[in-house]
Amino acid sequence: xxxxxxxxxxxxxxxxxxxxxxxxxxxxxxxxxxxxxxxxxxxxxxxxxxxxxxxxxxxxxxxxxxxxxxxxxxxxxxxxxxxxxxxxxxxxxxxxxxxxxxxxxxxxxxxxxxxxxxxxxxxxxxxxxxxxxxxxxxxxxx
Numbered sequence: 678x679x680x681x682x683x684x685x686x687x688x689x690x691x692x693x694x695x696x697x698x699x700x701x702x703x704x705x706x707x708x709x710x711x712x713x714x715x716x717x718x719x720x721x722x723x724x725x726x727x728x729x730x731x732x733x734x735x736x737x738x739x740x741x742x743x744x745x746x747x748x749x750x751x752x753x754x755x756x757x758x759x760x761x762x763x764x765x766x767x768x769x770x771x772x773x774x775x776x777x778x779x780x781x782x783x784x785x786x787x788x789x790x791x792x793x794x795x796x797x798x799x800x801x802x803x804x805x806x807x808x809x810x811x812x813x814x815x816x817x818x819x
Contacts, residue, residue, distance in 0.1 A: 755794070
């Protein structure tokens with residue numbers, strides 16, 4: 678530090694900088710933590726374009742599924758489960774034979790399994806939901 682001709686103080690930039698801004702020691706770590714609204718205006722568009730490209734890549738890589746695709750896969754999966762479990766009674770009866778009591782019990786167990794799956798899915802859907810990729814993007818902006 679030295680004194681200017683008008684009596685003001687002149688600080689060495691290297692000494693003053695840490696008091697004026699947060700020092701960046703690891704640029705990669707810094708870029709991972711910086712929020713989009715803290716970026717310079719010129720970099721924001723680049724940032725958001727990169728996020729959009731990342732989302733598109735994740736869709737193409739199969740890491741990110743549109744809701745419709747998820748619902749279609751679940752729908753087909755549960756149709757298969759329903760069809761197969763409903764055939765258990767007939768399959769066991771044809772291969773090993775069942776008396777009326779056993780047939781009723783197996784039918785009740787299959788019905789209970791289907792009901793438990795349904796209730797579990799409904800309960801899970803009410804208690805938690807997966808967030809949209811837009812949520813991830815907006816969190817990155819905050």
